[in-house]
Amino acid sequence: MSELKIKAKKASECARELATKTTTEKNEALEAIAQQLLQEEEYLLTENEKDIQIARNNGTNEGIIDRLTLTSTRLKDMAEGIRQVISLTDPVGERLASIERPNGLQIQKVRVPLGVIGMIYEARPNVTIDASSLCLKAGNAVLLRGSSSAIHSNTALVNVVQRALEKTTIPVEAIQLIEDTSRATATEMFTLNEYLDVLIPRGGASLIQSVVKNASVPVLETGVGNCHLYIDHNADTNMAISVAVNAKTQRPSVCNAVETILINSNWATDHFDSLLQALSDKNVAFVGDEKTRSFDSRIEAAQEVDWADEFLDLKVALKVVDSLDEAIEHIHQYGTKHSEAIISEDAENVENFLNKVDAAAVYHNASTRFTDGFEFGFGAEIGISTQKLHARGPMGLEALTSTKYIVHGTGQVKG
Amino acid sequence: MSELKIKAKKASECARELATKTTTEKNEALEAIAQQLLQEEEYLLTENEKDIQIARNNGTNEGIIDRLTLTSTRLKDMAEGIRQVISLTDPVGERLASIERPNGLQIQKVRVPLGVIGMIYEARPNVTIDASSLCLKAGNAVLLRGSSSAIHSNTALVNVVQRALEKTTIPVEAIQLIEDTSRATATEMFTLNEYLDVLIPRGGASLIQSVVKNASVPVLETGVGNCHLYIDHNADTNMAISVAVNAKTQRPSVCNAVETILINSNWATDHFDSLLQALSDKNVAFVGDEKTRSFDSRIEAAQEVDWADEFLDLKVALKVVDSLDEAIEHIHQYGTKHSEAIISEDAENVENFLNKVDAAAVYHNASTRFTDGFEFGFGAEIGISTQKLHARGPMGLEALTSTKYIVHGTGQVKG
Numbered sequence: 001m002s003e004l005k006i007k008a009k010k011a012s013e014c015a016r017e018l019a020t021k022t023t024t025e026k027n028e029a030l031e032a033i034a035q036q037l038l039q040e041e042e043y044l045l046t047e048n049e050k051d052i053q054i055a056r057n058n059g060t061n062e063g064i065i066d067r068l069t070l071t072s073t074r075l076k077d078m079a080e081g082i083r084q085v086i087s088l089t090d091p092v093g094e095r096l097a098s099i100e101r102p103n104g105l106q107i108q109k110v111r112v113p114l115g116v117i118g119m120i121y122e123a124r125p126n127v128t129i130d131a132s133s134l135c136l137k138a139g140n141a142v143l144l145r146g147s148s149s150a151i152h153s154n155t156a157l158v159n160v161v162q163r164a165l166e167k168t169t170i171p172v173e174a175i176q177l178i179e180d181t182s183r184a185t186a187t188e189m190f191t192l193n194e195y196l197d198v199l200i201p202r203g204g205a206s207l208i209q210s211v212v213k214n215a216s217v218p219v220l221e222t223g224v225g226n227c228h229l230y231i232d233h234n235a236d237t238n239m240a241i242s243v244a245v246n247a248k249t250q251r252p253s254v255c256n257a258v259e260t261i262l263i264n265s266n267w268a269t270d271h272f273d274s275l276l277q278a279l280s281d282k283n284v285a286f287v288g289d290e291k292t293r294s295f296d297s298r299i300e301a302a303q304e305v306d307w308a309d310e311f312l313d314l315k316v317a318l319k320v321v322d323s324l325d326e327a328i329e330h331i332h333q334y335g336t337k338h339s340e341a342i343i344s345e346d347a348e349n350v351e352n353f354l355n356k357v358d359a360a361a362v363y364h365n366a367s368t369r370f371t372d373g374f375e376f377g378f379g380a381e382i383g384i385s386t387q388k389l390h391a392r393g394p395m396g397l398e399a400l401t402s403t404k405y406i407v408h409g410t411g412q413v414k415g
Numbered sequence: 416m417s418e419l420k421i422k423a424k425k426a427s428e429c430a431r432e433l434a435t436k437t438t439t440e441k442n443e444a445l446e447a448i449a450q451q452l453l454q455e456e457e458y459l460l461t462e463n464e465k466d467i468q469i470a471r472n473n474g475t476n477e478g479i480i481d482r483l484t485l486t487s488t489r490l491k492d493m494a495e496g497i498r499q500v501i502s503l504t505d506p507v508g509e510r511l512a513s514i515e516r517p518n519g520l521q522i523q524k525v526r527v528p529l530g531v532i533g534m535i536y537e538a539r540p541n542v543t544i545d546a547s548s549l550c551l552k553a554g555n556a557v558l559l560r561g562s563s564s565a566i567h568s569n570t571a572l573v574n575v576v577q578r579a580l581e582k583t584t585i586p587v588e589a590i591q592l593i594e595d596t597s598r599a600t601a602t603e604m605f606t607l608n609e610y611l612d613v614l615i616p617r618g619g620a621s622l623i624q625s626v627v628k629n630a631s632v633p634v635l636e637t638g639v640g641n642c643h644l645y646i647d648h649n650a651d652t653n654m655a656i657s658v659a660v661n662a663k664t665q666r667p668s669v670c671n672a673v674e675t676i677l678i679n680s681n682w683a684t685d686h687f688d689s690l691l692q693a694l695s696d697k698n699v700a701f702v703g704d705e706k707t708r709s710f711d712s713r714i715e716a717a718q719e720v721d722w723a724d725e726f727l728d729l730k731v732a733l734k735v736v737d738s739l740d741e742a743i744e745h746i747h748q749y750g751t752k753h754s755e756a757i758i759s760e761d762a763e764n765v766e767n768f769l770n771k772v773d774a775a776a777v778y779h780n781a782s783t784r785f786t787d788g789f790e791f792g793f794g795a796e797i798g799i800s801t802q803k804l805h806a807r808g809p810m811g812l813e814a815l816t817s818t819k820y821i822v823h824g825t826g827q828v829k830g
Contacts, residue, residue, distance in 0.1 A: 016747070020770055099792055105781060107791060114803050115773070193627070197803050212608070213631045218804045239826040246828035332431070354821050355435060358530070366520060366824025375829070376522060376820070377514055388529050388612050388817035389633045390805040402803035405791070406769050409781025411654040413661035414790070 003180050004143075004188050008116065008195035010173040011141040015115045015197075017171055018139050023090040029170040030086045030133055034079040036164035037129070037157075041075055047156035048125070055149060067124050068150055078129045081380070085133045088379045091397045092139045106408040111401045113139030115197035118189050120145045120211060122203035125153040131200075132161060132175045134382050138400035141174045143196070145189060147203075148181035155179060190215040197402075202383055205310065220391065220399070222383035225255035225338035226310050227368045230327040230353065231275075232344030233266040239365060240271070240343040241278045247341065247367045249282040253312045255384060256339050256371040260307060260317040262327045268295065268320050276318075284314045291320035307334045324349045328356050335359065338386050339368035360386060360393035418595050419558075419603050423531065423610035425588040426556040430530045430612075432586055433554045438505040444585040445501045445548055449494040451579035452544070452572075456490055462571035463540070470564060478668075482539050483565055493544045496795070500548045503794045506812045507554045521823040526816045528554030530612035533604050535560045535626060537618035540568040546615075547576060547590045549797050553815035556589045558611070560604060562618075563596035570594060605630040612817075617798055620725065635806065635814070637798035640670035640753035641725050642783045645742040645768065646690075647759030648681040654780060655686070655758040656693045661782045662756065664697040668727045670799060671754050671786040675722060675732040677742045683710065683735050694731065703733035710735075722749045739764045743771050750774065753801050754783035775801060775808035 001009075037044070048070040055065050097109040117140050121127045128144055135142035146154040158177040165172045178185055189199065193216055200220045201211040212221055229247055231240045247258035263272065272295045276286070280298070287302040299318060306317045307330075321327045331340055341363035342353040354362045361371045371394060373381020378396030385391045391399035416424075452459070463485040470480050512524040532555045536542045543559055550557040561569040573592040580587045593600055604614065608631055615635045616626040627636055644662055646655045662673035678687065687710045691701070695713070702717040714733060721732045722745075736742045746755055756778035757768040769777045776786045786809060788796020793811030800806045806814035 016771065016773065019773070101790070101792060105785060105790075112773075191628075213606075216628045218633070218802060220804070236826070242826060242828055250829050356431065358431070358434070358527075359819070361820040361822060363822045364824060366822055366827040367829050369829035370520060370822065370827070371820075375516070375520075377516060387633060389635070392818050393820050403807050404774070405776040405786075405808050407776060407778045407781055407785065409779060411651070411657065412781040412785070413657055414665050414782050414784035 002185075002188065004178055004185055004192070005195075007173070007176045007178060008143060008192055011116045011143050011176060012195045014171045014173045015113065015141040018136075018141055018174055019092075019113050021139065021170060023092075025169045026090065026137055026139065027086045029165055029168040030082050030136060032164040032168050033129075033133065033161050034082040036160050037075055037079050037082075040160045040163075041072060044075060044153070044156050044160065045070055045072070048153045050152040051150055060149070068153070070125060070153060074126070078126055081130060082133045085137050085380055088137065088397055090137065091401050096403060103412050104410060105412055108406045109403050110406060111398070112404045114400055114402050116141045116143065116195055117400065118143045118145065118192070118196045118199045118217065120186055120189065120199060120201045120203075120207065122147045122207060125150050125157060127202060128154050128157045128177070129161075130380070131382060134380055134397060135400060136170070136174060138397050140400055143176055143178060143189070145178040145186060146181070151179070151181055187214070190217060193217050200383060219387075220383065220385055220395065221387040222385055222395075223255045224310065224336050224386060225257070225384075226260070226308065226334060226336045227256060227258045227339045228260045228262055228327075228331050228335060228341070229258045229368065230262040230321075230324075230331070230340075230342045231264060231267050232324065232342060232346055232349050233264040234345045235264075235267055235343040236345060237271050237274065240267070241275050243341065243343055243365070243367050244275060245278050245282055247369055248279060248284055248316050249314060250367075250369055252314050254369075255310070256368050257312070258316070258341070258368055259309070259311055260319065260330075260334070262319050262321050262330055263292075264327075265291070265320050265322050272296070279316065282314070284316055286316060286318055288318035289320065292318040324352060328353065331357055336386055338384070339363065339371040341366065341368050360384070417600075417603065419593055419600055419607070420610075422588070422591045422593060423558060423607055426531045426558050426591060427610045429586045429588045430528065430556040433551075433556055433589055434507075434528050436554065436585060438507075440584045441505065441552055441554065442501045444580055444583040445497050445551060447579040447583050448544075448548065448576050449497040451575050452490055452494050452497075455575045455578075456487060459490060459568070459571050459575065460485055460487070463568045465567040466565055475564070483568070485540060485568060489541065493541060496545060497548045500552050500795055503552065503812055505552065506816050511818060518827050519825060520827055523821045524818050525821060526813070527819045529815055529817050531556045531558065531610055532815065533558045533560065533607070533611045533614045533632065535601055535604065535614060535616045535618075535622065537562045537622060540565050540572060542617060543569050543572045543592070544576075545795070546797060549795055549812060550815060551585070551589060553812045555815055558591055558593060558604070560593040560601060561596070566594070566596055602629070605632060608632050615798060634802075635798065635800055635810065636802040637800055637810075638670045639725065639751050639801060640672070640799075641675070641723065641749060641751045642671060642673045642754045643675045643677055643742075643746050643750060643756070644673045644783065645677040645736075645739075645746070645755075645757045646679060646682050647739065647757060647761055647764050648679040649760045650679075650682055650758040651760060652686050652689065655682070656690050658756065658758055658780070658782050659690060660693050660697055662784055663694060663699060663731050664729060665782075665784055667729050669784075670725070671783050672727070673731070673756070673783055674724070674726055675734065675745075675749070677734050677736050677745055678707075679742075680706070680735050680737050687711070698729050700730040701733055702730070704735065706735035707733040739767060743768065746772055751801055753799065754778065754786040756781065756783050775799065
């Protein structure tokens, strides 16, 4: 048996035990993990340093090294994150419906854990702790498969987690790391339907697409966002510019940042220059269609791929449209159904946009950057679902649960 | 472009239009379909007769021919089924949550249609109408891919449906049949993520497993049920026997029928003979473990495969167990997480069984045969989900919807 299968089998056994644990038991385990993380700072930073050294030797860029790096402050933030999860309501056991049938059957629909969750993720070691604490709170066992570039950090983190769990009533194998980071292990996870209830990939578009295409285990697809901002004919000028700048530049590397701005031709006539200047002041580079280029020669001609790609950078695609319908059609053609916004004072257009654009989150007069579990008030998030089944948009603890019908009878048989 | 891709693209366009249709428009279309089915009885029965003739020529067994056969009464039942769907509450537009954030953002979570649903199903032509009416009511377009053995019936039914839709505001391509019933078409559907939002397979275990294993489009897995009845040490004798007979024999060919009965050794000592006699009176054949065979020599030795298979027939596997835990372990090892029942007067055992057995529906003192959308009061069902994501157990209209966050702001940007 491979490392993966041995650990998956253990996780599956643990999941049955976890499903019967009380909220108090789970919270005590989470608190033990938070404390252990702080106690073992020296060990964690030493192991993390090994990953950083390897990354430097490989000429990894500073942005990625920064994401990989653990510090005393970041460990405190992780512990704080765990304590926030402790403060969240336990979804398990929640009664979602209570039905009494004419034949006397009493049917209850209750929330139960999903079972075993496989996380496949890249680079950042904080995902190891974030995902583990959310999975545990919702009563699930988790199999973590991080990237080779963070293997020392992830191994150390899971060692610390397991040393904490040893002091609690939660089984140690509730949280396990797959130490073999070869591609073959990930591929093996894709089809491990016998033990895994769901796979959650977190990382770049190619990782996520590979999981979606190849997994027979059900997948919660997260994260790819080619988001649009549509500035309508009578949009408030300052609001439109302020939201455009925020949605593009506040943090360009994330999935809810805007990649294309669609501008109504009437609005563009008077305000295009101001919009461009405001974005230019933030060092944004431009590609655009013919009309936008007639407004400003700094705009390079957009290629087909520019409408479809996530730049994840200080770069934006601009297009002038003649109507709301043209904007909606463009979004339908190129969007990834993540987050889409309209800035408008035209109530009918707003209504049409919000109803007709098919996305996890649609915004009126606000930045797309708010699509986030914390900003929505969920207290935490395991990712942002861009699929339509099970969960859509920011996923909190509830997305890590399933349901079960519990039926009480007095000997009823079907006639 | 293949027939499938052309129709899938049309379905995708229709889905956007359907999402904005009112409940009245959808109900009027459903009523038009019901009337058209009754008006075109002669055409439908003539076309159905072609499938029946081919089936007879192929030596198909009478059970399958019966399921394939349309009659005047069955058409009236179909029309009646559609009218029941009309009477159901439209789930689209339902507000599931309303959140006001400290920054003033107003977030609403609302139900929206899933989009385009691909149904892959076997034999029974009534699925063509059942699935179409449920998908339409929930605002979805549907692509139907039935089996070649029902191709004349399915083609005629969809022709009738489309002639009805022509008289309404609902686009005709909201309901389309894939006429090419080759295996290649089904395989092409598996990976048509560009146009399909979900696949729902309905049929035998091999069809369902083929879809689950090979589809990259998200799947709603339905139907395979290796269900158990556990008779506890102090179970009411008459109740245990009556539920066992009902769960096994009332309709043995369906997924919520019981395949294995686990009998506590204490109960078995006094009542095994009565149980066996009652089942034997209904012509049930037996396989069992050593202990059951020591009770009655009519029981054949169970092979490993007998614990795992759905017999879907008047045949049951019997096993004597010494404890509740042994019963739960057996169910964990062989069950398909569909429906599981305990007959017991021991409150602690009941509680443990209902909590620890992981299944879509768990029963205390009632027959597993109640796992069904009609019996649960949903008014209709598209299938019984045996997966944990999105929907579990009987799936009504809500399972055919997704959600969307609609966010209203006043120019909020992320700080």
